[in-house]
Amino acid sequence: MSLPDAALHPDDPTYKGKTWDAVEKALNQRDQFLAGASGYDPAQIEARGPTALDPCKPKFSTFPWEERVAPFDKPASCSLENWRHTCLRFVVGRQTATLQFNKAASNNTIDPEMLDALQDAIMDLQNRAEVRVVVIRSEGKLFSNGFDPKYLMSESSMSKDQISAVHLQYARVLYFLQNLPQLTVALIQGTAMGAALGLVCACDMVYSVKGAFFAMSETKLGAVPSTAIPYITRRISYFKDTYQLLLLGASVPAETAKDYGIITTVVEDVAGLEAECKTLCDKMSLCAPGAVAATKEVVLRTVGAPPSSFMMNYVGSVVAEVRRGPEARGGIEAIQSKAKPAWAQAPIAP
Numbered sequence: 001m002s003l004p005d006a007a008l009h010p011d012d013p014t015y016k017g018k019t020w021d022a023v024e025k026a027l028n029q030r031d032q033f034l035a036g037a038s039g040y041d042p043a044q045i046e047a048r049g050p051t052a053l054d055p056c057k058p059k060f061s062t063f064p065w066e067e068r069v070a071p072f073d074k075p076a077s078c079s080l081e082n083w084r085h086t087c088l089r090f091v092v093g094r095q096t097a098t099l100q101f102n103k104a105a106s107n108n109t110i111d112p113e114m115l116d117a118l119q120d121a122i123m124d125l126q127n128r129a130e131v132r133v134v135v136i137r138s139e140g141k142l143f144s145n146g147f148d149p150k151y152l153m154s155e156s157s158m159s160k161d162q163i164s165a166v167h168l169q170y171a172r173v174l175y176f177l178q179n180l181p182q183l184t185v186a187l188i189q190g191t192a193m194g195a196a197l198g199l200v201c202a203c204d205m206v207y208s209v210k211g212a213f214f215a216m217s218e219t220k221l222g223a224v225p226s227t228a229i230p231y232i233t234r235r236i237s238y239f240k241d242t243y244q245l246l247l248l249g250a251s252v253p254a255e256t257a258k259d260y261g262i263i264t265t266v267v268e269d270v271a272g273l274e275a276e277c278k279t280l281c282d283k284m285s286l287c288a289p290g291a292v293a294a295t296k297e298v299v300l301r302t303v304g305a306p307p308s309s310f311m312m313n314y315v316g317s318v319v320a321e322v323r324r325g326p327e328a329r330g331g332i333e334a335i336q337s338k339a340k341p342a343w344a345q346a347p348i349a350p
Contacts, residue, residue, distance in 0.1 A: 049181055049293065050126045058297060072172055073165065076120045080128075085117035090124075095348040096133045096281065097125055097182075104140025109148035110195045112166055118173045118199075125180055132289045133281055134180060135350055136203060137187040137273075143212065146194025152223075170195060171227045178202040178231065179300065181293035183284055187273045188212050188254075188263075197262075198228025201235045204296070205264045207276045208254040214262060215251035234303070237261045281348040288327040288343050294318055 015023045050057050054071075078084045080092060089100040099121050101108035125134060138144060155163050177184065177199070186200045188208035193215045200206055200214075216232070218225040225232075225246060236242045241260045244250045257263045265276055284292070298318055302311060322328055327343070334341040 050176070050179065058301075069172070069175055072119050072123070072169065072176075076123045077116060078120055079124045083120075085113070085120065087114050088117035088121065090117075090121050092128070092131060093350045095130060095285075095346065096135060096350045097121075097128065097131045098135045098137065098350050100136075101138035101144055104138075104142075106148070107142045108138045108140060108144040108196075109151075110144060110146060110170070110199075111148040111151045112169075115166065115169050115173060118177075119169065122173065122176050122180065125182065126176070128182075129289070131182055132292070133284055133348055134182045134184045135187060135277060136184065136199070138189060140190070142190040143188045143192040144196030144199075145191070146196045167227050170198075174198055174202045174228065174231055179297075181296065182289075183280075183292060183296070185277065185280060187277060189270050189273060191215070194218060194225065195228060198225070198231050201228065201231040201262060205280065206262060207265050207267060207273050208257065208263045209270065209273060210254050210266055210268055212254045213251050214245075214254070214257045215249065216245050217249045217251070219247060220249040232262075235261045277350065281350070285346075285348045286344050288331065288341065290325065290327045291322060294322050 014026050018026070080090060083090050087101070087103050089098070089102045091098050091100075099118070101114075103109060103114070125131060183205065184203040185205040185207065186203040188200065188206065189212070190209070191213040192200050194217065197214055197216055216225050216228075229246065232246065233242055236245070237260065245252065245260070252260070254263055254266045258266050267273055267276055298315060302315065305311060327341075330341045330343075334344075
């Protein structure tokens with residue numbers, strides 16, 4: 001059997017003298033036939049959202065002015081199943097994943113080893129549909145005091161390209177963490193400084209104990225916190241507060257950080273963090289994971305952008321597609337039958 005010619009001839013009786021709707025219908029039928037003859041199943045749903053090979057792949061669409069962010073320069077060295085990093089604990093619970101800084105003796109500093117661990121965990125989580133909440137926390141007195149001072153001192157003997165490579169990896173860690181399809185929550189049991197504050201601001205929700213402080217002291221050290229700035233400024237409500245934190249190197253308590261917009265909720269102690277995390281997981285169990293991922297993507301792609309025809313078409317198309325999906329149908333059926341939807345049947349817990 002020979003395949004039809006892919007070229008469209010104007011005198012072809014299949015198209016000549018027909019309305020455009022009829023021509024378009026015939027072309028669609030031809031395309032489906034060609035795809036089927038090539039071994040492609042048109043009915044198969046294509047995988048969507050970020051993957052290890054294409055971490056920037058959107059779940060729905062992209063804005064025309066968006067530049068693609070390149071993936072990590074090096075491949076993942078391990079996954080959850082063969083996790084080898086000792087500086088970061090990575091465990092999966094009941095529909096949750098926990099990333100715990102495991103360097104209490106050195107104040108949970110961030111260095112190239114920690115960046116590799118965070119990269120591997122994030123790349124693994126991009127493909128874990130069973131995980132709905134990602135919890136980031138630390139052991140010890142401090143959440144993290146940012147980049148390891150010993151590593152920063154070693155930069156004086158490194159080339160510009162070597163320094164840039166490390167901080168570019170950190171920038172991609174922040175970007176791909178913020179763009180995970182799961183809800184991310186940081187539990188802050190102690191002070192967060194420098195690069196750690198950027199990591200905190202890349203999370204969706206942040207809970208902190210009352211005694212924690214938040215600081216960006218780079219300007220006092222003759223450095224620039226440039227990598228974390230985009231994430232910090234998106235959380236802080238007013239420029240005056242941004243200047244206090246970034247330009248003056250202020251160290252602010254948790255209550256002030258909440259006023260700035262960095263912290264979601266301030267609690268008394270670690271027990272309060274656990275209670276807030278449990279409450280959040282209980283709330284998330286009522287929310288469809290696909291709808292959460294879609295909503296999160298729309299928020300990240302539209303916040304701060306002026307209204308435009310493209311934006312209106314984009315948000316309208318996302319709503320239409322989600323409404324036709326299985327989760328929306330399951331939600332309506334659950335309401336009609338007065339039963340819990342499928343995603344609310346099992347609890348979410350670390």
